[in-house]
Amino acid sequence: MKYENSAAFTEKMDATDPLSGYRKKFHIPKTKSGEDSIYFCGNSLGLQPITVADALKQELDDWKNLGVEGHFKGKHPWRDYHEFLTQQMAHVVGAKPIEVVVMNNLTVNLHLMMVSFYRPTKTRYKILIESGAFPSDQYAVKSQILFHGFDPATSLVELKTGEDIEALLEREGDSIALILLGGVNYYTGQLFNIEKITQAGHKKGCIVGFDLAHAAGNALLKLHDWDVDFAAWCSYKYLNGGPGCVAGCFVHERFADDASLPRFAGWWGHDKASRFKMGPDFKAIPGAEGWQLSNPSIFGMAPLKASLDIFYEAKMENLRKKSELLTGYLAFLLEGKAEIMTPSAPEQRGCQLSIRTKSKKPYEALTAAGVICDWREPDCIRVAPVPLYNTFMDVYRFSKIFAEAA
Ligand SMILES: *Cc1c(COP(=O)(O)O)cnc(C)c1O
Numbered sequence: 010m011k012y013e014n015s016a017a018f019t020e021k022m023d024a025t026d027p028l029s030g031y032r033k034k035f036h037i038p039k040t041k042s043g044e045d046s047i048y049f050c051g052n053s054l055g056l057q058p059i060t061v062a063d064a065l066k067q068e069l070d071d072w073k074n075l076g077v078e079g080h081f082k083g084k085h086p087w088r089d090y091h092e093f094l095t096q097q098m099a100h101v102v103g104a105k106p107i108e109v110v111v112m113n114n115l116t117v118n119l120h121l122m123m124v125s126f127y128r129p130t131k132t133r134y135k136i137l138i139e140s141g142a143f144p145s146d147q148y149a150v151k152s153q154i155l156f157h158g159f160d161p162a163t164s165l166v167e168l169k170t171g172e173d174i175e176a177l178l179e180r181e182g183d184s185i186a187l188i189l190l191g192g193v194n195y196y197t198g199q200l201f202n203i204e205k206i207t208q209a210g211h212k213k214g215c216i217v218g219f220d221l222a223h224a225a226g227n228a229l230l231k232l233h234d235w236d237v238d239f240a241a242w243c244s245y246k247y248l249n250g251g252p253g254c255v256a257g258c259f260v261h262e263r264f265a266d267d268a269s270l271p272r273f274a275g276w277w278g279h280d281k282a283s284r285f286k287m288g289p290d291f292k293a294i295p296g297a298e299g300w301q302l303s304n305p306s307i308f309g310m311a312p313l314k315a316s317l318d319i320f321y322e323a324k325m326e327n328l329r330k331k332s333e334l335l336t337g338y339l340a341f342l343l344e345g346k347a348e349i350m351t352p353s354a355p356e357q358r359g360c361q362l363s364i365r366t367k368s369k370k371p372y373e374a375l376t377a378a379g380v381i382c383d384w385r386e387p388d389c390i391r392v393a394p395v396p397l398y399n400t401f402m403d404v405y406r407f408s409k410i411f412a413e414a415a
Pocket residue numbers: 114115116117143145146191195220222223243
C-alpha cells in the first residue's frame with residue numbers, strides 16, 4: 010500500500026473500506042464537546058456493541074418471567090448458554106468447536122491449564138515465559154512452580170526480547186516442561202510466531218501454551234493447525250465482552266479424550282447426559298468443555314455472545330486485512346516523529362503500536378485533545394486502532410494531535 014499523508018487520501022481509505030459499516034454497531038465514547046473521541050484503547054477494554062443492551066435485557070426478562078425455568082425454557086436456555094458462543098469463539102482463534110470453551114476468567118484458566126499441562130519431573134521442570142510478561146502471568150507461573158515444590162529462581166526461564174527461541178531451546182529445552190508465552194506482548198505489541206514456537210517446543214518435548222489476551226480478536230490465529238497444546242485469553246480487550254467478562258480457553262483436539270491428564274474437576278465439566286443425575290463419579294465431557302467447573306454467569310456471557318456474533322459476521326481474515334492497513338497507516342504517519350518499540354514487520358505485530366516517549370507530557374496532551382489511549386510506566390503510550398470500529402480518519406487525526414503534543 011502506498012500511503013499518503015493527506016486528509017483526502019484518508020477519506021478515500023475510509024470510503025473504500027469494506028468494513029466501515031461496523032463502526033455503527035458500537036457505542037463510541039464522546040469527548041466533553043460531544044464529538045466521537047479517538048478511541049485507541051481496544052487493547053485494554055473493547056467498546057460496547059449496540060446489541061449488548063438487548064442481549065442483557067433478554068436474559069433479565071427470562072429471569073423475571075421464568076425464574077428457574079429459564080435454564081430450560083429461556084430464549085437461550087441457560088443450561089446450554091456457553092454452547093451458543095463456541096462456534097464464534099472457535100472462529101476467532103482458528104480452532105475446532107470441540108477445542109474451545111468460554112469459562113471463568115483468564116488467570117483462572119491459565120491455572121486450570123497448568124494443572125493439566127505443567128507436570129514437572131526431576132529433570133524436566135522449568136517454565137519458559139517471555140521477559141516482561143504480564144504480571145498476572147508471572148504470578149500464576151511462579152505460584153505453580155512453588156505449588157509443585159520447585160524454586161522459581163531455578164525453574165523460571167525468561168525469553169529476552171529479540172532472543173532466538175530455538176537457540177534457547179537447544180540449550181535448555183530438555184529441562185523445560187512448559188513454554189507459556191503471550192501471543193502478543195501487552196507492552197511492546199510484539200506478535201510471536203506461534204506456529205514456529207510450537208514446532209520448536211514440541212521438537213524438544215515441551216508442552217506449548219499461549220496467553221492470547223492481546224492476540225484473540227486481533228491477530229489471525231490457527232491454533233488447531235499450528236498444533237498448540239492449550240491457550241487461554243480474556244474477552245474484554247479486543248473481543249469487546251465488557252469489563253471482567255468471561256474468558257476463553259483452548260485445548261487441542263489431541264487431548265479431547267485423554268483421561269491421563271490430571272485436572273481439577275467440577276460439575277459443569279461432567280458428561281452432559283448424566284450431569285443432573287448428580288452421581289459421585291466425574292466423567293469429563295470430551296474436549297475443552299470438560300475443563301469447566303461451575304455453571305457460568307449468563308450476564309457475563311450475553312454481552313460476549315453479542316460481540317462474537319459481530320466477529321463471526323465480519324470474519325477474522327477481513328478484520329486482519331484492514332488491521333494491517335490501519336496500523337500500517339499509523340506507523341507511516343508517525344515515521345520520524347515517534348520512537349516505536351513495536352516491531353515494524355506486519356507479521357510481527359497486531360494492531361497496537363507502543364510509542365516510547367521522554368515524558369508523560371505527550372500522553373497528557375493527547376488525553377486533553379480527546380484521544381483515549383493508555384500510558385504504561387515508565388515511558389510508553391500504547392495506541393491500538395481496532396479494525397471493527399476505528400477509522401483511517403481516527404489514525405490521521407491522532408497523528409496530527411501527536412505531532413503537536415510530542
Ligand atoms: C489482560 C491480561 C491479563 C488479565 O488477567 P485477568 O485474569 O483477565 O484479570 C492477564 N494476562 C495478560 C497477558 C493480559 O494481557
